[in-house]
Amino acid sequence: MKSDRAWLLGLMLPCAAVFLVFFVIPLTRLLLIGGSGELGWAAYSAAFTEPRYLRSMFSTVVLSALVTLTTLVISAIAGVFLARHEFVGRQVLTAMLTLPLAFPGVVIGFMVIMLGGRQGLIPLVTELLVGERLVFAYSMVGLFVGYIYFSIPRTILTVMAAAEKLDPQLVEAARSLGASHWRILRDVLIPGLQPALLAAGAICFATSMGAFGTAFTLATRIDVLPMIIYTEFTLQANIAMAAALSFVLGLLTWAALAFARTLTGNSVAAAA
Template sequence: MGAMGSRAITRHFAVAMLVLVTMAMLIAPLGQLLLVSLRDESAGWTLANYRIVLAGSYYVSSLAATLAFCAITSLIAVGIALPAAWRIGTGGVGSTALRIFCQMNYAFGSIVYGMLILVLFGNAGLIPVAEGILFSSEYSRGFAYTISGLALGYLGFQIPRSALVIAQAIENMDPNLIRAARTLGADRLQIAVMVILPTLRPALSAAFVLTFLMSVGSFGIALLVAKEIAIYPVIIFKEFTGFANFGIASAMAIALCLLVILVLMVLRRNYPDLELFSSQAR
């Protein structure tokens, strides 16, 4: 057995570990959820939990509101992230700092964004306190608990994460395209609208989809500050901990999971060239 052989064994070992960990961390709990969601009180098989989750107005309206909320905030996030991504991708002044700032966000759980929003915009947050001192008014008091406050919390993690996805595509863009456009006499606006945006379209879609999926699963911010909208993961949490309604909670989780898989499948079928589906797009 030479060096190659032992290396192959290490590689197989690593892959085996990955499979094991994935099984343990993802497939086993999902299987357990699926089982629980299909059982009734007397441990018989039933679809009742799914009927309730997919027909009950409480669950359906929360799901619809959450999907709409996440789609809108993700769209806004991609829009806001584009200039930052351009700076990171083209390597201008401050691009490294900006990249590090964006990467830092991966270290924060969603609950951290909830805390940040509370520190800034809670009833006694920095901004309401400053506003009170400067203007003796209190327009920003309790902003954290409004739907806009919640959106701001989501944007906090959506913008940096989508910026990184878009920045990768910008790095990979062929600079000759822009040079050619310039040679042909296009001005900056024309280059942006007619060359850059169409080239980046797959990356923008990928950033949107990734951000959207991440947002749909986000829980911490909503648990802390969502008062005006019933965010689906929080409703799952309430069913689980507040009512010990494991069947319903599991059915909700599976429904959310299937929905995400469905979205990905539809996208893959319709846009097979999305960066999201290509492991080479880095």
């Protein structure tokens, strides 16, 4: 028994050391720095009461929620189709849909600018059609498009893995009983994919909340929380407030993952 306990302790020590060095110490340090500025510990309440911070937090949450919902709809349709149908070029199409996984946020930001920037494709087309350029890259719409672009590949892979494990006999049984396509979708496919959709949605939401590279590439004045933190840290030299906002942002993303974990058990990855 003692040898088993010693062996178990030996296995736990590396995990405990990693958790202490990479999580406990940095987060504790971040928490203390957040309360060390002119506002003191009131900096944390200022994140929810100061209009500028509250507005950026609201914008970030709404944007992340819209990105998550849109991504889940698109990825669920595409993922189920790819998982349940064999056709020529399926592997190529899957590879193309997951290609953005290799792109950093800065590259995606430049791609959005090429699409909807002042000299982008869509403004040039709209100028030819209606005589006015439709520029959206340097706004929340451009950020929405960029976030969708890098969120879909992760979600499609998760949905495809879950769809491949669904028993096709359940769908066939529902069809034999006269169920319509919408009834099959509502009563068979969505319940079967629900854990995967919740897990992928939570990770998509958390990633969108903290994404910085794409927002920084598009515009430094986009009102999302990562950009506010960057501004406080670099331009305002308000390190304490930047730390407080960073800690609050971390709590919000952790809460989203924790909520999804309670709905799906332990299928949500702890590290988004």
